[in-house]
Amino acid sequence: MVKKIFFQLIFFNLFFLKEVFAAESGGMPQLNPEFWISQIFWLTLTFGILHIVLSKLILPKISANLELRKSQIQENIEAAEKQRESSEAKLKEYDDIISKSKLKANNIFKEARENVLKEINTKKETLDKQIDEEIKKVEQEINLLRKGASEKINKIAIETTSELLVKLIGTEVNNSSISAIVDDLSKRNGDKYYGN
Amino acid sequence: MAANPMTQFEVYRIGPEIKVGAFDISFTNASLFMVISSLAILIIFNLGSKKNSLLPNKIQLLAELSYTFVSKMISDTAGSKAKPYFSFIFSLFMFVLFCNMFGMIPYTFTVTSHIIVTFVLAAFIFIGVTIIGFIKHGLGYLKLFVPSGVPIVLLPLIVVIEIISYLSRPISLSVRLFANMMAGHTMMKVFGGFVISLGVVGGWLPLSFSVALTGLEILVAFLQAYVFAILTCIYLNDALNLHH
Numbered sequence: 001m002v003k004k005i006f007f008q009l010i011f012f013n014l015f016f017l018k019e020v021f022a023a024e025s026g027g028m029p030q031l032n033p034e035f036w037i038s039q040i041f042w043l044t045l046t047f048g049i050l051h052i053v054l055s056k057l058i059l060p061k062i063s064a065n066l067e068l069r070k071s072q073i074q075e076n077i078e079a080a081e082k083q084r085e086s087s088e089a090k091l092k093e094y095d096d097i098i099s100k101s102k103l104k105a106n107n108i109f110k111e112a113r114e115n116v117l118k119e120i121n122t123k124k125e126t127l128d129k130q131i132d133e134e135i136k137k138v139e140q141e142i143n144l145l146r147k148g149a150s151e152k153i154n155k156i157a158i159e160t161t162s163e164l165l166v167k168l169i170g171t172e173v174n175n176s177s178i179s180a181i182v183d184d185l186s187k188r189n190g191d192k193y194y195g196n
Numbered sequence: 197m198a199a200n201p202m203t204q205f206e207v208y209r210i211g212p213e214i215k216v217g218a219f220d221i222s223f224t225n226a227s228l229f230m231v232i233s234s235l236a237i238l239i240i241f242n243l244g245s246k247k248n249s250l251l252p253n254k255i256q257l258l259a260e261l262s263y264t265f266v267s268k269m270i271s272d273t274a275g276s277k278a279k280p281y282f283s284f285i286f287s288l289f290m291f292v293l294f295c296n297m298f299g300m301i302p303y304t305f306t307v308t309s310h311i312i313v314t315f316v317l318a319a320f321i322f323i324g325v326t327i328i329g330f331i332k333h334g335l336g337y338l339k340l341f342v343p344s345g346v347p348i349v350l351l352p353l354i355v356v357i358e359i360i361s362y363l364s365r366p367i368s369l370s371v372r373l374f375a376n377m378m379a380g381h382t383m384m385k386v387f388g389g390f391v392i393s394l395g396v397v398g399g400w401l402p403l404s405f406s407v408a409l410t411g412l413e414i415l416v417a418f419l420q421a422y423v424f425a426i427l428t429c430i431y432l433n434d435a436l437n438l439h440h
Contacts, residue, residue: 028202030378035207035226036312037219042227043313047291050234054241054290055283061245062263065256068248 150186157182201385205309205378225305226313233294233307241290262290266425273426274433281432288317289425296377296417300410308420309377311370318370321428329435340434369427376420380413 158179165173209222244259252260266286270278278285292308299306307313329337341358342351387409390402 028378029206030309030311030374032207035220035222035224038221038224039207039226039310039312040316041219041221042223042230043307043316046227046230046234047287047317050237050291051284051287053238054287058238058241058245059263059283059286062241062259065245065248066260066263069250069252072250 154179154182154186157186201382201389204305204381204385207305207310226307226310229295229298229305229307233291233298236298237287237290237294262286269422269426270429273429275437277436278429278432285425285428285432288321288428289421292317292373292424293418293421296421297414299377299381300414300417306377306381308373309381311374314370314374315366317424318366321369321431322366325428325431325435328432329438332436333438337435337438340438365431369424373420373424376416380409380416384409384413 158175161178161182162173162175165171165178207224207226209224210228211223213220214222240255241259244255244257247253247256249256263286266289267282270282270285274281295307298304299309329340333339341355341362343354343358346354384406387402387406391399391406394402
């Protein structure tokens, strides 16, 4: 195998022998000064134009773009920071409002309760007064009636006793003596009959 | 043609021969890829800076990421004084990067694989940095060659070494980029040639190498552009801040 490759190499090299010799005789094309002036000229021209266009037109644009982007990003960050701050402030405000309104609601509730209680109390008082007055009136009436009732009963008792005495005995008894006895009885037993 | 790994570096005329006086400034394949790289950079970054949306689209993100990448690189290595040179270093980094990357496409020409191109860039940087140094510090810029804290006996030797290292800056800068690009592309071509010459039987090994090398070369293409730009920043830092 190695032998085969070796022979192949030699065989193929025979084809290129001519060029190998040519290269040895020619040496490096770089050292041939035929086109040196041309290369210097074209290098100066192309590199000069390249440098002028890059430095005057393109590089300032790129640097401006970079600066602009930097400042834009900085601005955005600042704007975001500001918005964050303002949102925090708004959140605080909101919390304040909420707590204030809670307090207010509590106050209103308390006030309303107190008012209602007061009203109830006053109404109750007036009602109590009215009731008391009416009770007093009624009691007075009752008293009057009671007084009136005992007198009437006494009268009835006197009349009936006098008539009974007339029918039983046939003689008229003085009314005043009867009334004295009735009064005495009624005083003694009044509590039993009329109660209290 | 395919076998010689150096033919890919050959420069040839496209279109007629243009002569200004004794100088031949014909449009060549090298010029074509310089134009293509520059146009690609301009188109991409123009698209990337056209609209300014708060949420960037892909191409805008690309443009802005490279902007911040280069600007951070400059401020890290050369400080805030290097801000006026930002656009130059940005163009330089992008130009070298795009030339390297376009060179990675098969059958294209790698502009930066030519010593004359990298040397012109490096010489321009060297002369520019030296001028900036003398404008900023006057003759005090020569203190760069006299490091502090060196015994007086050693000073003559150190100064000579410092001057040589300073003068070799454009050469080291240009050769680093040129040699990396050329070596990488040559190696890929050689392995590609092996794939053909070893055929179906033995070609798989160099093919897998070739695939791995492609990935490596893309890394190198980016890395060399980065190194080129960051060394420019370091030279600029010497000229602006004079730390020695």
